[in-house]
Amino acid sequence: MSSSHRYPIGISGQKWSDKERATWLDQVTIKRSYQKEVVTKLTPLGQHFDLLQYGALSYDTERYPLFAIKTRNWDSNKPTVLITGGVHGYETSGVHGAIQFAATEADNYSDTFNIVVAPCVSPWGYETINRWNPNAVDPNRSFYQNSPSEESAGLMQLVESLGGDILAHIDLHETTDTDELEFRPALAARDGIDYDKGMVPDGFYLVGDTDNPQDQFQKAIIESVRKVTHIAPPDGEGKIIGEAITQEGVINYPTKKLGLCSGLTNCTFGTTTEVYPDSPRVTAQECNDAQVAAVKGALDYMLSVTQRQ
Template identity: 50%
Template structure:
């Protein structure tokens, strides 16, 4: 997909000022309810998990409690699995996949592993089907000490006491057609750059960290997800989105250089999912199922290795 037109906010070649950011904020429309879709589901799961608030976002007149679910019978002697969804609020199956996993999961990991699930890291963006937070910042580029996104800082502060206990961290994402039609042009406009069109991969794939390259782990997930939805093929040059495909359905690069969410725990097993809900070959339900299958396979692999 190619978008040669300039983004409607800002002046081509000039980074945004506070004025342009305000215009962008005003253009964002609430389209769904974090309370109905996320908070109410977590409330219904209180009998099975400890539901905790780890922060609060205050954007304009809006208040968003940041919530997570923990194993009810938490055991400090056991390793921890962290599942994060909605770091990019518009990526629906990440949020729904995390909630579906919580809903389906019973006691199969009790005595083996502690679960910690933050299903919607960026609720303001979830409601507006946006990639950025209120401040026009991408939370999934801010997982470091000087990060500018409150969503990222709150999650890092919450999980910091558990450093050294994490066995696995799965960060649930999507790649959509709006990556090219809306979010890439907006990013270029915000930074005063020219958009560089890319081709959206058609199918599921994983992002592996070259500093923590466990291709046996990544490949095990791909094999499981292939029973649910199709795996994205590489381009003719062996890449996807400009990154090398190191194994079918797996791209790999230095995640720390991008300050991605998957780097914050130091877990031995980490991955970032990407499903493609706009494909003619899949459905929203397939995408949610792929996220759940990923989480289960990732945890099972970590426990057996």
């Protein structure tokens, strides 16, 4: 249903101009440090992995370098797995879950897979706890040619530089209370449309690809995460965030059509994780653990498929 909520920036029913975007940017503040909370955790990983800088955001190139972690002994005969976090910078466990996986689990799978982890695709968004970049552009709707988001464009260039096919892509996200309190109302105001109030699911869920759903792959991830945290139930209409579930804890989106990060490759296995950090039933560490469990569930499933072939 349409909400009577009115966002404080812009005129109802009118898309934002550069003036409104500038007004929005003026009220954004730095709330945490990418360098202290993220980069300092990446540096020690360079002892065991290849730590590469694949770019830097033009907003402040020294403050916002873009890093990825690659397993060593890269072999074109091994399948490649891409793990991304922080495409939406405010989704904290996506960032720290990716780093935790690299630090604790990636090496266990490196004999079978080439693994590349881009843990914080949107460092400005991380620092400002924001869904958009400074231009009021959503990086996770911008994975297409001539992208308006340099965060998205940078990741696409990284993937292209790897060469070869990507077998799997696991994109780590969160759904938070601020989605309905701030970000979706802001989106409606930016685009000059009515804000339709939604419900934030309490628990973990996945977003697969409508055109390549890979149901057994998604199920394996859900079963892995279930050992760590609870799975989001559907609402009274059998939906999660307005989409019909295809199985417990799974919905599908047309990922390429929407320009989502999980649709940036032609991978066989792709998914987007969604953790709910505002649940009273979880801690921040459990959210990170859920992200790691999701990646492990994905990799273990692919190992089992390989062994059966």
